[in-house]
């Protein structure tokens with residue numbers, strides 16, 4: 209079997225890893241947000257403990273997104289139109305905003321800033337996901 213014959217399988221593995229990490233990073237944020245009212249009723253520090261546990265899962269997923277994102281670019285960017293390249297640039301900026309907002313969310317002390325940075329991280333993450341779907345075409 210030649211490398212050329214293996215290309216579709218390698219491409220499938222690359223995209224599957226990228227999408228799997230996106231389900232954890234994006235879907236995890238939405239799911240944890242949805243569970244929060246119930247988690248708060250479990251005890252005073254319930255929300256904080258769940259947030260810490262989620263961070264141990266979500267940051268590795270973010271790292272996988274960055275690594276497989278770079279892999280995606282090396283695999284599919286050549287010969288793409290300018291509009292695709294621009295969308296990619298905007299997406300990478302949105303990904304940075306999502307990571308920064310999630311990091312600030314993890315360090316916020318007041319409920320207001322917890323909400324602001326949490327919402328910003330979720331919104332930017334969903335935006336990056338939608339942009340990724342458009343990039344994949």
Ligand code: HEM
Nearest residue numbers: 223230273274277278280281284303336337340341343344
């Ligand atoms: C929050 C982080 C990210 C999320 C949620 C995300 C999500 C996605 C999704 C859902 C797809 C579509 C897969 C499909 O429809 O089959 C995709 C594709 C893509 N992503 Fe990301 N992504 C992220 C980060 C990145 C980064 C950092 C880069 C570049 C360094 C990147 C580059 C790409 C490229 C080039 C594609 C198209 C791949 C192809 O056509 O084979 N992504 N992304």
